[in-house]
Amino acid sequence: MSQSTGQMELREDDIRSHYPAALSLLQGFDHAPRIGATTAVAEEKSSGIGTRRAFRSTTPGLVTQRTTRSEGVRLVERINGLEAGDGLTSPVQAAVLQGLRRGIAVALAVADQYEERTGLAELKRANLQGGLPAAKSVEFSELLTAEALIALQVFASYLSFTLASHVSEDTVEIGSVDEVLTENAPLALQGVLWELDQDIARFATSESRLVATTLAYAESLMEKVAARASTAAQLDPFTTASWRIEAEGFTINGFTPARSAKGTPLTMQFKKPHEVVGNHIAKYQAMKLAKMLMAYDFDRRLNPFAELGGFIFTFMGDGKPGTGKTTLIQMMAGLVNDYCQVAGYGFRYQNFGIDNIDSYQGKSGQNAKAFINTILDPSVIGFGTIDDIDQIAGKRGDRQSSAGQQEVTAVFMEAFAGANTVVRGNCTFGMFSNYPENVDDALRQRAGARFLVDGPQTREDYIDILSLLLGKRHDIPLGDHDLFSAQEIKRAVARSFEGHNRPHEDGLKSVFDRIVGLYGELDTIAKLGSYLKAIQEADERFTGRAIKNITDAVKVRAMDFELPDEWMENPELFLWKDYDTKKAMIEDLRQPITTAMVLQEINRYADSEFRYADKSDEAAIDAMVRDLGRSEEAKRRYLEGKV
Structure with a gap:
C-alpha cells in the first residue's frame, strides 16, 4: 500500500546517529530526582498496587535547594540482573533493552527535526554563546518545554509499539508517573529513565513482568504527557506533521499513541x-x-x-x-x-x-x-x-x-x-x-x-x-x-x-x-x-x-x-x-x-x-411486589411478637 501523502520518512541514519548517546544513558548516569520520591525496593503490599509515597513537591519541576543526592541509574545492569534462568541475557531482556535504546534514539531524532522546523537549534547556539536576546527568552523556554514533551511522547509511543509482540497475561499497576521534567529533552529522558528504573526494581520479578512494567510505564507516561501538552505552547510544528520509520512501520502522529498493526492470534472456533x-x-x-x-x-x-x-x-x-x-x-x-x-x-x-x-x-x-x-x-x-x-x-x-x-x-x-x-x-x-x-x-x-x-x-x-x-x-x-x-x-x-x-x-x-x-x-x-x-x-x-x-x-x-x-x-x-x-x-x-x-x-x-x-x-414491578411482601410479613411477625 502506498503511504499517506505528507508523511515524512525518519531516516535510519538520523536515528542511528543517536545510538551512542542512547546506549550511554542505559549504561549509567546520575540523577537527582526533582518530583518523584525514591522508594526502597520492598515487598509489595498487594499484587499490582503501586507503592509510591503520597508526598509530592508543591513546586513540580522547580529547581530549589534540596538535600536529595544523585542516584546512579544503570538500566542495562538492572535488566540483565533479572533471573533469566541460565545467566545470559535472554531474548526478552534483549528486546526490552533494544527497544529502550532505539526508543531514545528515535525520540532524539524527532527532537532534531523539531529544532530545525522551529529555529530552536539557532536559539540553543545563541544561548550557549551568551547571546540570546532577552525578547527571545520566553519563546526559548516554551520551545524547550515543547521539545521535552515531544521527546517523551515519541519515546513512550515507540516502547509501547515495539514491545506489543511480547505482551503476556501478566499485568502491572505502577501508579502515576511523577518525574516528568520539561526543562529540555535530555533531562526529560533522564527523568523518565530514572523512574522506569525504580519501577523495574519494584515490580519486574520475572521476564513477563519486565515487559508488563515497561509497557505500563509507557502508557502512563503518554497519558501524563498528553495532559501536559494540552496546555503547552509551540507544539503546532509537531502536531501538524507526521513521520514514519519504514523499517518497522512505526508512525508518529502528534500525541496519538502508535499501535502495532499486528493482529492478535485468535484461538476461537470459527463458524461458517x-x-x-x-x-x-x-x-x-x-x-x-x-x-x-x-x-x-x-x-x-x-x-x-x-x-x-x-x-x-x-x-x-x-x-x-x-x-x-x-x-x-x-x-x-x-x-x-x-x-x-x-x-x-x-x-x-x-x-x-x-x-x-x-x-x-x-x-x-x-x-x-x-x-x-x-x-x-x-x-x-x-x-x-x-x-x-x-x-x-x-x-x-x-x-x-x-x-x-x-x-x-x-x-x-x-x-x-x-x-x-x-x-x-x-x-x-x-x-x-x-x-x-x-x-x-x-x-x-x-x-x-x-x-x-x-x-x-x-x-x-x-x-x-x-x-x-x-x-x-x-x-x-x-x-x-x-x-x-x-x-x-x-x-x-x-x-x-x-x-x-x-x-x-x-x-x-x-x-x-x-x-x-x-x-x-x-x-x-x-x-x-x-x-x-x-x-x-x-x-x-x-x-x-x-x-x-x-x-x-x-x-x-x-x-x-x-x-x-x-x-x-x-x-x-x-x-x-x-x-x-x-x-x-x-x-x-x-x-x-x-x-x-x-x-x-x-x-x-x-x-x-x-x-x-x-x-x-x-x-x-416484580421487585416491588417482593419488597412489599417482605414488608407485610415483617409487620405480621412483629405484631405477633415473634421477633
Missing part, C-alpha cells in the same frame, strides 16, 4: 454462515458488516461506507439464552479474519468480559478505555465484543451497580457516541445480552443497529440445526427435507424484513393502528414523522437518538447488497484499490431508499425498545 441456523436478519447484517470493514482505506484512514452512510459502528444483539449469540460472534470474527488474511491486513479481536471489572477504584474504567483504544486503532481492522453487557455496564442510579460497572458505562457512552467520537470505519463494536432491558437506556440507545438473535423458528430451522449438531457419525436417514435450503440468506432475509411491515409488540401495535386509522397508509415523510411522534408519546425514551439510529439503519438497507465474494478472494479487484475507486464502486451498487424500508426499520427499532421497556417494567 450455514452453521448459524435461524437469525436470518442478524446473520445477514453480520455478513455485510464483515465485508464493509474490509472497504477501509489505510492511507486515507477512512471507510467509504462511513462517508456514504450505512456503516454500523455499534450494534446490540439480544435474545434468549441459547439462541446463537456466541455462534454469531464466531461467524463474524471468522469471516473478518479470513478476509484480512487474504488482504494482508492486521485483524484485532477482543472481548470485554466480566473479569475486566476490578475492585480497585478507577481500574475498571482503565480496562474499558484500553479495550476501546485497542479496537479503535486505525492501523488494523478491529472487532470488539461485550458479552453479557447487562452484567458489565451498570445502570446509572442503580444502587446495585458497583463503582466499576458505573465507570465502564461512562467510558462506553463516551466512546460510542461522545463529543470526541470519530467513526473511521475500520472497526465495529457488538454488545450482546440476554437481558438488554437491564442495560442503561442511554448506553443501549448508542447501539446504532439491533440484531434480534431469536434462534431457529421454523420446522425447517429445527431440522437443519438437529442435523448440524448430530454431525455425520450416524446412519439416520435425512428424510423428506432439503438440508439448509431454508438458510438461503437472500430469501430468508426478504421474508424476515417483510415481517416488520407491522409491529410485533402489543404496545406498539396499538400506536400503529391508531396512526394508520388517522392518516391511512404511511407512505410520506409527514405520515412517518407523525408515527414517530406517536411512538415518542407512548414511550418518552424514544428520543432523537432513536431517530438517528433508525435513519442509519435505513441507510444500511440502501446498501442492501453484499460486496461480491470475488472482491474478498482477490484483493486486487477491490481491497487494494485507492479510496476514490472503492467509493465509486460502492456507489454503483447503492439502492434507492423506499417508504417500505423506512417503515420496517421504524417497526424493528421501536419493537425492540417496547420489548426492553416492557421487560424492564415487569422486572421492577
Whole structure:
C-alpha cells in the first residue's frame, strides 16, 4: 500500500546517529530526582498496587535547594540482573533493552527535526554563546518545554509499539508517573529513565513482568504527557506533521499513541454462515458488516461506507439464552479474519468480559478505555465484543451497580457516541445480552443497529440445526427435507424484513393502528414523522437518538447488497484499490431508499425498545411486589411478637 501523502520518512541514519548517546544513558548516569520520591525496593503490599509515597513537591519541576543526592541509574545492569534462568541475557531482556535504546534514539531524532522546523537549534547556539536576546527568552523556554514533551511522547509511543509482540497475561499497576521534567529533552529522558528504573526494581520479578512494567510505564507516561501538552505552547510544528520509520512501520502522529498493526492470534472456533441456523436478519447484517470493514482505506484512514452512510459502528444483539449469540460472534470474527488474511491486513479481536471489572477504584474504567483504544486503532481492522453487557455496564442510579460497572458505562457512552467520537470505519463494536432491558437506556440507545438473535423458528430451522449438531457419525436417514435450503440468506432475509411491515409488540401495535386509522397508509415523510411522534408519546425514551439510529439503519438497507465474494478472494479487484475507486464502486451498487424500508426499520427499532421497556417494567414491578411482601410479613411477625 502506498503511504499517506505528507508523511515524512525518519531516516535510519538520523536515528542511528543517536545510538551512542542512547546506549550511554542505559549504561549509567546520575540523577537527582526533582518530583518523584525514591522508594526502597520492598515487598509489595498487594499484587499490582503501586507503592509510591503520597508526598509530592508543591513546586513540580522547580529547581530549589534540596538535600536529595544523585542516584546512579544503570538500566542495562538492572535488566540483565533479572533471573533469566541460565545467566545470559535472554531474548526478552534483549528486546526490552533494544527497544529502550532505539526508543531514545528515535525520540532524539524527532527532537532534531523539531529544532530545525522551529529555529530552536539557532536559539540553543545563541544561548550557549551568551547571546540570546532577552525578547527571545520566553519563546526559548516554551520551545524547550515543547521539545521535552515531544521527546517523551515519541519515546513512550515507540516502547509501547515495539514491545506489543511480547505482551503476556501478566499485568502491572505502577501508579502515576511523577518525574516528568520539561526543562529540555535530555533531562526529560533522564527523568523518565530514572523512574522506569525504580519501577523495574519494584515490580519486574520475572521476564513477563519486565515487559508488563515497561509497557505500563509507557502508557502512563503518554497519558501524563498528553495532559501536559494540552496546555503547552509551540507544539503546532509537531502536531501538524507526521513521520514514519519504514523499517518497522512505526508512525508518529502528534500525541496519538502508535499501535502495532499486528493482529492478535485468535484461538476461537470459527463458524461458517450455514452453521448459524435461524437469525436470518442478524446473520445477514453480520455478513455485510464483515465485508464493509474490509472497504477501509489505510492511507486515507477512512471507510467509504462511513462517508456514504450505512456503516454500523455499534450494534446490540439480544435474545434468549441459547439462541446463537456466541455462534454469531464466531461467524463474524471468522469471516473478518479470513478476509484480512487474504488482504494482508492486521485483524484485532477482543472481548470485554466480566473479569475486566476490578475492585480497585478507577481500574475498571482503565480496562474499558484500553479495550476501546485497542479496537479503535486505525492501523488494523478491529472487532470488539461485550458479552453479557447487562452484567458489565451498570445502570446509572442503580444502587446495585458497583463503582466499576458505573465507570465502564461512562467510558462506553463516551466512546460510542461522545463529543470526541470519530467513526473511521475500520472497526465495529457488538454488545450482546440476554437481558438488554437491564442495560442503561442511554448506553443501549448508542447501539446504532439491533440484531434480534431469536434462534431457529421454523420446522425447517429445527431440522437443519438437529442435523448440524448430530454431525455425520450416524446412519439416520435425512428424510423428506432439503438440508439448509431454508438458510438461503437472500430469501430468508426478504421474508424476515417483510415481517416488520407491522409491529410485533402489543404496545406498539396499538400506536400503529391508531396512526394508520388517522392518516391511512404511511407512505410520506409527514405520515412517518407523525408515527414517530406517536411512538415518542407512548414511550418518552424514544428520543432523537432513536431517530438517528433508525435513519442509519435505513441507510444500511440502501446498501442492501453484499460486496461480491470475488472482491474478498482477490484483493486486487477491490481491497487494494485507492479510496476514490472503492467509493465509486460502492456507489454503483447503492439502492434507492423506499417508504417500505423506512417503515420496517421504524417497526424493528421501536419493537425492540417496547420489548426492553416492557421487560424492564415487569422486572421492577416484580421487585416491588417482593419488597412489599417482605414488608407485610415483617409487620405480621412483629405484631405477633415473634421477633
